[in-house]
Amino acid sequence: MLIPHPLLGLRDAQEFTVLGDASLLARPDPTRSDAEAAFCDYVFLRDNPKGVHRELWFHEQGDRSWLVVTRDTVTHEILSAELASDVKKRMEGTE
Amino acid sequence: MTRFSGFRVLKEALTGHNGWAPLWRNPAPKPAYDFVIIGGGGHGLATAYTLAKTFGQANVAVLEKGWIGGGNVGRNTTIIRSNYLLPGNQPFYELSMKLWENLEQDTNFNSMVSQRGIINLIHSDAQRDAYRRRGNAMMLSGAGARLLDVDQLRQMVPFLNYDNARFPIRGALMQSRAGTARHDGVAWGYARGADSRGVDIIQNCEVTGFRVEGGKVQGVETTRGFIGAGKVGVAVAGHSSQVMAKAGLRLPIESHALQAFVSEGLKPTIPGVITFGAGHFYVSQSDKGGLVFGGDIDGYNSYAQRGNLPVVEDVAEGGMALMPMIGRARLLRSWGGIVDMSMDGSPIIDRTPIDGLYFNGGWNYGGFKATPAAGHVFAHLLATDTPHETATAFRFDRFNRGYVIDEKGVGATPNLH
Ligand SMILES: Cc1cc2nc3c(=O)[nH]c(=O)nc-3n(C[C@H](O)[C@H](O)[C@H](O)COP(=O)(O)OP(=O)(O)OC[C@H]3O[C@@H](n4cnc5c(N)ncnc54)[C@H](O)[C@@H]3O)c2cc1C
Numbered sequence: 277m278l279i280p281h282p283l284l285g286l287r288d289a290q291e292f293t294v295l296g297d298a299s300l301l302a303r304p305d306p307t308r309s310d311a312e313a314a315f316c317d318y319v320f321l322r323d324n325p326k327g328v329h330r331e332l333w334f335h336e337q338g339d340r341s342w343l344v345v346t347r348d349t350v351t352h353e354i355l356s357a358e359l360a361s362d363v364k365k366r367m368e369g370t371e
Numbered sequence: 372m373t374r375f376s377g378f379r380v381l382k383e384a385l386t387g388h389n390g391w392a393p394l395w396r397n398p399a400p401k402p403a404y405d406f407v408i409i410g411g412g413g414h415g416l417a418t419a420y421t422l423a424k425t426f427g428q429a430n431v432a433v434l435e436k437g438w439i440g441g442g443n444v445g446r447n448t449t450i451i452r453s454n455y456l457l458p459g460n461q462p463f464y465e466l467s468m469k470l471w472e473n474l475e476q477d478t479n480f481n482s483m484v485s486q487r488g489i490i491n492l493i494h495s496d497a498q499r500d501a502y503r504r505r506g507n508a509m510m511l512s513g514a515g516a517r518l519l520d521v522d523q524l525r526q527m528v529p530f531l532n533y534d535n536a537r538f539p540i541r542g543a544l545m546q547s548r549a550g551t552a553r554h555d556g557v558a559w560g561y562a563r564g565a566d567s568r569g570v571d572i573i574q575n576c577e578v579t580g581f582r583v584e585g586g587k588v589q590g591v592e593t594t595r596g597f598i599g600a601g602k603v604g605v606a607v608a609g610h611s612s613q614v615m616a617k618a619g620l621r622l623p624i625e626s627h628a629l630q631a632f633v634s635e636g637l638k639p640t641i642p643g644v645i646t647f648g649a650g651h652f653y654v655s656q657s658d659k660g661g662l663v664f665g666g667d668i669d670g671y672n673s674y675a676q677r678g679n680l681p682v683v684e685d686v687a688e689g690g691m692a693l694m695p696m697i698g699r700a701r702l703l704r705s706w707g708g709i710v711d712m713s714m715d716g717s718p719i720i721d722r723t724p725i726d727g728l729y730f731n732g733g734w735n736y737g738g739f740k741a742t743p744a745a746g747h748v749f750a751h752l753l754a755t756d757t758p759h760e761t762a763t764a765f766r767f768d769r770f771n772r773g774y775v776i777d778e779k780g781v782g783a784t785p786n787l788h
Pocket residue numbers: 409410411412413414415434435436437438439440441442443444445446447448449450451576577578579606607608609610614629630631665706707708709710734735736737738739740741
């Protein structure tokens with residue numbers, strides 16, 4: 277499986293470790309009143325879709341950047357990859 | 372149901388084998404049942420069997436989207452054991468072990484349960500301490516355990532590479548009552564036993580949705596039409612999230628591919644099951660002679676029922692490190708199954724927020740050994756609405772209450788358990 281690293285081009289998936297669902301980027305605000313329940317969902321619950329899935333991959337044996345990889349869980353086809361830092365900036369509207 | 376016996380085999384041999392009948396019927400679904408079980412794997416079939424046999428319920432259907440035994444129950448490496456550490460787990464698995472010991476008498480079906488023992492290898496003093504503790508927990512639960520030193524181990528399994536530079540073998544924890552069983556035989560035995568007690572096993576019937584009114588389940592939508600139900604039990608292993616999403620529930624579960632491998636048939640070499648946890652490899656030998664082995668899950672979410680090559684390589688390396696002679700055996704087949712990895716590595720058997728809807732899942736790579744007990748306690752929950760005494764820890768709310776059952780001690784992650 278080859279991952280299209282946005283900076284380094286196609287890299288073997290073996291160079292990466294997988295953390296899982298990219299929803300982990302959306303850490304709940306610890307000051308909100310329902311923070312406890314929100315963190316429980318955040319830590320434990322997953323959509324686990326059959327089909328397109330966005331997930332966090334770490335380029336451990338490469339440039340050690342975090343990527344958000346969009347992948348199909350049925351065909352294992354990789355649809356796209358972007359730097360997690362870019363995704364995070366977009367989420368926070370700081371770009 | 373005509374009983375199987377040695378006498379029957381002889382009689383059929385002398386009369387041209389004309390007397391054998393199909394082991395279960397192929398009924399069309401009725402409009403409604405008291406109990407509908409979704410998933411014709413080991414757990415679903417064992418649950419229906421127990422509902423009929425122990426709880427006297429005959430108005431039961433098992434709905435299977437493919438054919439029974441086509442899921443993980445027919446794809447696993449057939450290891451059965453009760454060598455857990457934590458109090459939430461061990462009594463349940465020990466109940467399962469006891470049910471395995473009597474399974475064939477109970478179902479009158481040869482499931483080839485073979486208590487050939489399991490050996491978990493030890494490579495360091497720290498690991499010996501951890502395994503001694505685990506062995507003590509096993510003895511307290513009545514499961515039995517033995518701590519083997521290297522000389523005892525060498526007598527049993529002389530072919531291991533004891534002087535591996537990275538993981539020298541220093542001993543093992545052994546459970547003599549553990550072993551293997553014929554996985555399809557388990558599914559077929561339960562199916563035959565359930566069918567003969569009136570359970571309808573309906574294959575090629577995929578559940579596509581739930582009908583819920585006023586917070587209570589009324590039945591299920593299927594590819595063969597609506598089927599009414601008093602209570603619905605879900606036991607769909609790798610598809611747990613998919614099916615429960617149709618009821619609006621999100622689970623602490625991810626689906627991952629686990630691979631298994633079998634070599635050509637060889638003369639008897641491996642006496643029991645050997646696990647080399649440090650090297651991500653385990654092996655046993657089937658009665659046909661094939662070496663049956665496996666290792667880790669592939670590591671990322673998958674519904675593909677096939678594995679990736681890096682794990683093939685990893686497992687082969689583990690095998691070569693443990694027992695170099697395996698390099699001379701040719702690989703016959705490899706395959707994958709989709710396992711329901713839970714966030715603490717332990718299962719869930721519980722009610723759901725929807726009245727009449729019950730869930731059994733999160734079995735990770737170890738639900739085959741649980742089959743008899745899972746059927747037993749899930750049927751108990753469905754029939755009585757109270758959890759069985761050995762399954763009180765397998766609740767949904769253990770995650771938000773902080774009572775996770777983390778055997779491995781790795782925290783909330785589905786891809787390490
Ligand atoms: C390679 C491999 C090796 C393993 N090795 C071991 C081992 O050595 N020891 C051990 O204890 N465990 C092992 N396991 C785990 C074990 O096989 C599973 O935990 C266990 O079989 C799961 O329960 P089941 O038998 O009910 O699942 P399954 O047999 O998968 O049954 C679930 C059924 O639900 C059906 N289904 C899904 N969705 C629907 C729907 N919408 N409608 C109707 N039906 C549906 C599926 O078709 C399937 O038949 C292994 C698993 C794998 C993949």
